Amino acid sequence: MITELLFATFFGLLLLGIHRKVIARIQRRPGPPIWQEILHMLKFSFKTTWVPATASTALFVGVVLVAIGIWTAALLVILSGGSLLVIFAIYMLHKIVEHGFGLSSGSPYGKFGGVRSVISAASEIPLFVTVAAIAIFTKSLMISDIVAYQEFQGPLLFTIPLAAVAMYVVLLSKMPFGPFSIVESKELVSGYKTEHFGVWRAGLEVCNGLKTYVLLLTFILVFIGSLPFWMILIAMILITVSLSFTCALSPMLSPYDSVTIQTLIAGLMVAYVAILGVMS
Amino acid sequence: MKKQYALALMLVAAVPAAGTMVLSHQGLIPFWVYAAVLIAGFPLFVLGLGLYWMAREGEADIPFLGY
Numbered sequence: 486m487i488t489e490l491l492f493a494t495f496f497g498l499l500l501l502g503i504h505r506k507v508i509a510r511i512q513r514r515p516g517p518p519i520w521q522e523i524l525h526m527l528k529f530s531f532k533t534t535w536v537p538a539t540a541s542t543a544l545f546v547g548v549v550l551v552a553i554g555i556w557t558a559a560l561l562v563i564l565s566g567g568s569l570l571v572i573f574a575i576y577m578l579h580k581i582v583e584h585g586f587g588l589s590s591g592s593p594y595g596k597f598g599g600v601r602s603v604i605s606a607a608s609e610i611p612l613f614v615t616v617a618a619i620a621i622f623t624k625s626l627m628i629s630d631i632v633a634y635q636e637f638q639g640p641l642l643f644t645i646p647l648a649a650v651a652m653y654v655v656l657l658s659k660m661p662f663g664p665f666s667i668v669e670s671k672e673l674v675s676g677y678k679t680e681h682f683g684v685w686r687a688g689l690e691v692c693n694g695l696k697t698y699v700l701l702l703t704f705i706l707v708f709i710g711s712l713p714f715w716m717i718l719i720a721m722i723l724i725t726v727s728l729s730f731t732c733a734l735s736p737m738l739s740p741y742d743s744v745t746i747q748t749l750i751a752g753l754m755v756a757y758v759a760i761l762g763v764m765s
Numbered sequence: 766m767k768k769q770y771a772l773a774l775m776l777v778a779a780v781p782a783a784g785t786m787v788l789s790h791q792g793l794i795p796f797w798v799y800a801a802v803l804i805a806g807f808p809l810f811v812l813g814l815g816l817y818w819m820a821r822e823g824e825a826d827i828p829f830l831g832y
Binding site for chain 2: 486487490529530531532533534546549550551552553554557558561565683684685687688691
């Protein structure tokens with residue numbers, strides 16, 4: 486598990502590097518090398534580190550530990566074929582982590598990032614609807630059962646495509662530089678993570694790598710099913726590239742528009758699942 | 766943070782994780798114990814490693830007070 490954990494961290498960071506590279510090439514910039522996020526993580530590890538005078542020390546440091554811990558837990562759950570609900574509960578905890586990051590520093594930029602993280606909770610509603618759609622067909626929310634179901638019935642991507650679209654929107658809302666990335670938008674410097682520097686930011690980079698890996702792996706296992714390991718990695722890269730295209734070709738929305746669109750998607754998904762429920 | 770404290774933090778995180786990994790592979794402890802130790806230990810190890818790299822080994826420089 487330690488090997489898988491280290492691999493997930495570095496491959497997740499590599500995916501974020503590919504994300505930046507693709508966006509840059511679409512915008513006709515050379516862009517950073519694809520291993521840039523790994524270099525970032527290492528670079529921050531070597532920076533001088535302290536706690537700002539305005540920060541709440543316990544929360545400022547503790548939230549970094551929690552951020553890495555919850556995504557480590559998520560990886561272990563998914564690798565052991567555990568419940569999808571636990572993965573999504575951890576996803577919700579990450580919202581609290583973002584909020585904690587923002588509020589702990591005492592910086593107004595961080596605070597605004599934290600507040601925006603809370604108001605963008607609408608992005609999680611399609612996630613719950615996705616769970617409902619999956620449960621209607623598989624009668625179980627254990628990842629091992631969902632994978633087993635797809636071996637006989639075919640990928641859920643073709644059975645409930647709109648649920649896959651909703652999950653894709655959730656992935657999109659967690660990718661940097663996307664239309665829904667209001668918690669890190671440039672008018673807030675770096676949003677909730679503005680004041681976390683040095684080792685604290687290196688920890689946050691580790692968390693981001695793990696989070697990206699876990700969310701993409703969840704999408705593949707839940708909507709495509711079991712694949713050989715190398716095909717899972719290729720599928721992750723392909724999904725990342727498609728997300729990068731979406732991020733590069735769509736403007737970053739204002740907080741109000743972001744929440745409105747996510748709420749509309751959630752409303753459509755509720756109607757979709759209601760129809761699925763009636764028809765099944 | 767002093768270098769030896771950061772090293773101690775790393776060891777406190779790494780040694781139990783390595784130990785429970787071996788015990789779990791041997792089937793001597795249930796998987797959830799190993800998972801719990803790893804979930805608690807990995808974040809501490811990451812921060813401990815970073816703090817260890819940058820921790821001062823000697824006394825801090827005397828600040829320049831000007832003329």
